Every structure is written in structure tokens, then in C-alpha cells.
Amino acid sequence: MELRQLAVFVAVAEELSFTRAAARLSVVQSAVSAAVRTLERELGAELLIRSTHHVALSDAGRVLLPEARATLAAAQEARHAVEQQRGxxxxxxxxxxxxxxxxxxxxxxxxxxxxxxxxxxxxxxxxxxxxxxxxxxxxxxxxxxxxxxxxxxxxxxxxxGLSEEPMVFVCPPDHPLAGRAALTLADVAGEPFVDTPEHWGTRIFSDLAYSAAGLAREIRYEIGDLGGVAAFVQSGLGVAILPPGMIDPVASVTTVPLTDAPLFRISxxxxxxxxxxxxxxxxxxxxxxxxxxxxxxxx
Structure with missing residues (x-):
């Protein structure tokens, strides 16, 4: 049993795909398949259940996975110990x-x-x-x-946890709500929003806050760039809810505190x-x- 074989097995087990495991390891898929077959032959047990479109761990594979991870981690720690001693x-x-x-x-x-x-x-x-x-x-x-x-x-x-800060309402300087001392999520729910894609943290926190408040909002523009979000707001195309630390400092926008603001956390x-x-x-x-x-x- 070789460390390389264990590393290949762990990659396939975590990806549940020979193709994705090969891409992760930067090797051809045939090498991944060969390494797993050799490991199974040496252990005398089927580790992965294959079908045309599906890969799953067998009972033996589920038992091996934590041990394989621990073995690879121990080998890495041994290598690091020697490296530290050498300088x-x-x-x-x-x-x-x-x-x-x-x-x-x-x-x-x-x-x-x-x-x-x-x-x-x-x-x-x-x-x-x-x-x-x-x-x-x-x-x-x-x-x-x-x-x-x-x-x-x-x-x-x-x-x-590294930081947390309350998110704020972001709008053009001439927006009717720009002069308010504070707002609530309900106050701005009817506005057209510019926001990031659903898998971005800024969007996730805002969506969770509106869902918890039982409110709906319209995402008119979805932009995969924080500078682009601020540019769209600056141009009057919508409003946004963002953490202050992620607002482009050169953007000509106004921020207003939200009394029920989502707390943006970075970890x-x-x-x-x-x-x-x-x-x-x-x-x-x-x-x-x-x-x-x-x-x-x-x-």
C-alpha cells in the first residue's frame, strides 16, 4: 500500500467522481482508476461501488476513509517536522x-x-x-x-471568526431615503436591488435576513463584482445592502444604517x-x- 494510492482513494471518496478526482490531482482518469483497483486488490476488498453515472463508498471504503486521511496527515506532519529541522x-x-x-x-x-x-x-x-x-x-x-x-x-x-460588522443600506446620494438617520429592512424592501450572485456571502446574509423577517424583495441586477454593484447603485439602477468594508471607497453612494441589519461575518x-x-x-x-x-x- 502506497501513500499515492491512499491519496487517490481519498480524492475519489471525497469527490465521488473519478473524473473530478483526476482533475483535482492533475492526472489522467485512467491513472486514478488504476490506483484504486491496485489498492482494492492489495486490501482484498471493494472500496468504491461504481455504476455508469454514480460512485459511492462501500462499507470497506467508509472504514478506510478516516484511516487513510489520518495516514496522509501523519506523513505530511513527518515531512514538515524534517523540513523545520532543516531550516x-x-x-x-x-x-x-x-x-x-x-x-x-x-x-x-x-x-x-x-x-x-x-x-x-x-x-x-x-x-x-x-x-x-x-x-x-x-x-x-x-x-x-x-x-x-x-x-x-x-x-x-x-x-x-475574524470580523463582523452590520450591513448598511446603499443608495445614490439623491435617493429619497438617502437623508434618513436609519432605516429598516421593511422600509427598503420595495426598492429594486442590485446584488451579488446567490453563492456570495453578501447575498447569503441579505437573503437570510429578509427570509427571517418574512419579507420579499426584487433583485433587478445580479453582478459578480462588488465594484460593479456600487457602480450600478451610483448610476441609479437600484439599491444594495452591503457591509461597509466591501463598499468601493471611490463610489459616489450614500450609506444609511439599518436598525435590523444583518451582521456580516468573515471567518x-x-x-x-x-x-x-x-x-x-x-x-x-x-x-x-x-x-x-x-x-x-x-x-
Whole structure:
């Protein structure tokens, strides 16, 4: 039994697809199939139940999966221990990051810079996507960690809270509601909204707040770019609800507090239920240290 075979098995088990596992491992699908077959032959048990359009874990596969993960994690820890003894921690982190338009106190860029200063042998490969997409990538091992804007208690994830701030109503300066001292979700529910796609954290928090209040709203424009959201609002095409830290500072818009505002939370997520490697732990430690050193807005 080889570590490579276990890594291939874990990838297929988490993706429940030979095709996706091959893409994740950057190898051809035939190599993935061959590695799993060899492992099954060596163990004398079927690990995966295959059909034309479906892959599932067998009873033996379900037993092996946590042990395989633990073995791979132990091997990685042994490698990191030797690397540290030889002069420094080395490795690559696949990190999901959020779109932030200004120097937010929990900026991933600041964390990566601090990590590089302390551990120059650690490389970070960032990937940007919606929070819901990146959460799934962390669960399935496609990302080692990710900055997420999601409510707490996410299945399969451990969330390290970094910041929270109440979201605000955003409108053009000449909008009839721009001069109000404060508003409620109900006050603005009838407005045409500009918002991000459904899998983005800003949209998720707003949708949850309106659902909890029993209110409906119209999303007239859906924009996959926070700068674009502000530009549409500035042009009078709609209004928005955004966290202050994600509003383009050069946009000509007005913000009004919401008395029942959703509380926008940013967390650093790692997988739950399996060991976190030394390199990823250093990233988390660095992020939490910077969080504690730089207080963020709170609701």
C-alpha cells in the first residue's frame, strides 16, 4: 500500500467522481482508476461501488476513509517536522479568498505577507470564488482553507471568526431615503436591488435576513463584482445592502444604517473531522494573531 494510492482513494471518496478526482490531482482518469483497483486488490476488498453515472463508498471504503486521511496527515506532519529541522517549514496552501475593495483589517493579503515574512518556504496559491462554493471546496479537500462570509455552524467546517460588522443600506446620494438617520429592512424592501450572485456571502446574509423577517424583495441586477454593484447603485439602477468594508471607497453612494441589519461575518474555514497540516495551522495562527492585533468593526 502506497501513500499515492491512499491519496487517490481519498480524492475519489471525497469527490465521488473519478473524473473530478483526476482533475483535482492533475492526472489522467485512467491513472486514478488504476490506483484504486491496485489498492482494492492489495486490501482484498471493494472500496468504491461504481455504476455508469454514480460512485459511492462501500462499507470497506467508509472504514478506510478516516484511516487513510489520518495516514496522509501523519506523513505530511513527518515531512514538515524534517523540513523545520532543516531550516524552515515548507509547503503550499491552496487558499480561498474573498473580494474586498479596501484594506480590510482581516485582509488575506496582509495575512499572506506576514506568513511569507515568517516562513518564506511556504507558498500560497489563492483562489477567489463565492463563499458557498469555497466552503464546499474546503469540505472536499480542493482548498486547504478559505476566507468565508457565511453564518456560523457550517457542516464539515471549523470556522475561526475574524470580523463582523452590520450591513448598511446603499443608495445614490439623491435617493429619497438617502437623508434618513436609519432605516429598516421593511422600509427598503420595495426598492429594486442590485446584488451579488446567490453563492456570495453578501447575498447569503441579505437573503437570510429578509427570509427571517418574512419579507420579499426584487433583485433587478445580479453582478459578480462588488465594484460593479456600487457602480450600478451610483448610476441609479437600484439599491444594495452591503457591509461597509466591501463598499468601493471611490463610489459616489450614500450609506444609511439599518436598525435590523444583518451582521456580516468573515471567518477563516478549515475542514472539520480531519487533521489540519502544520502549514495550514501556521496560516490560521497568523490570521488570528493579526485579528487580535487589529480590532474590527462590531455590531
Amino acid at each position: 524552515g517549514l515548507r509547503g503550499t496552501i491552496h487558499l480561498g479568498i474573498l473580494q474586498v475593495l479596501r484594506d480590510h483589517p482581516v485582509s488575506a493579503a496582509r495575512v499572506i505577507a506576514a506568513l511569507h515574512a515568517r516562513h518564506p518556504g511556504i507558498a500560497v496559491e489563492p483562489r477567489q470564488a463565492g463563499s458557498a462554493v469555497m466552503a464546499d471546496d474546503v469540505r472536499h479537500g480542493r482548498l486547504d482553507a478559505a476566507y468565508l462570509a457565511l453564518p456560523s455552524q457550517q457542516a464539515g467546517l471549523t470556522l475561526h 477563516l474555514a478549515v475542514p472539520a473531522g480531519r487533521p489540519t497540516g502544520a502549514v495550514t495551522r501556521r496560516l490560521v495562527e497568523t490570521a488570528l494573531e493579526l485579528r487580535d492585533r487589529t480590532p474590527t468593526p462590531a455590531g
